[in-house]
Amino acid sequence: MITCHCNIITEQDLEQQIIAMLDEDCWQLIVPVKLYHAMEKRGKCCRCFPNVIDIIIRTTEAYHARFDRREAEMLPFREKLHQMRNRYIGEFHERQRKGHRAA
Numbered sequence: 001m002i003t004c005h006c007n008i009i010t011e012q013d014l015e016q017q018i019i020a021m022l023d024e025d026c027w028q029l030i031v032p033v034k035l036y037h038a039m040e041k042r043g044k045c046c047r048c049f050p051n052v053i054d055i056i057i058r059t060t061e062a063y064h065a066r067f068d069r070r071e072a073e074m075l076p077f078r079e080k081l082h083q084m085r086n087r088y089i090g091e092f093h094e095r096q097r098k099g100h101r102a103a
């Protein structure tokens with residue numbers, strides 16, 4: 001399924017890149033800009049970013065689950081992921097409200 005229509009990036013492309021990045025450094029915080037940069041792409045309209053963040057969170061949690069990480073190790077990391085999600089989604093909704101005009 002295509003997640004980013006501006007760059008024609010599928011969910012599978014994103015998952016593969018996230019796993020490759022986690023293989024390099026499993027505790028790095030992956031954000032959409034960093035992910036797109038690694039794929040030599042860039043956000044154009046950035047409307048896909050909320051979905052990309054959900055894919056990052058889901059793929060990262062599945063990655064760490066494979067290695068049977070202890071919950072204590074995952075808690076601070078998981079908290080950072082969800083803070084990132086709230087920040088990006090909050091900014092996304094702010095931008096949408098500012099650009100919205102009622103006739």
Ligand code: FES
Nearest residue numbers: 004006044046048
């Ligand atoms: S849909 Fe991904 S940058 Fe526009």
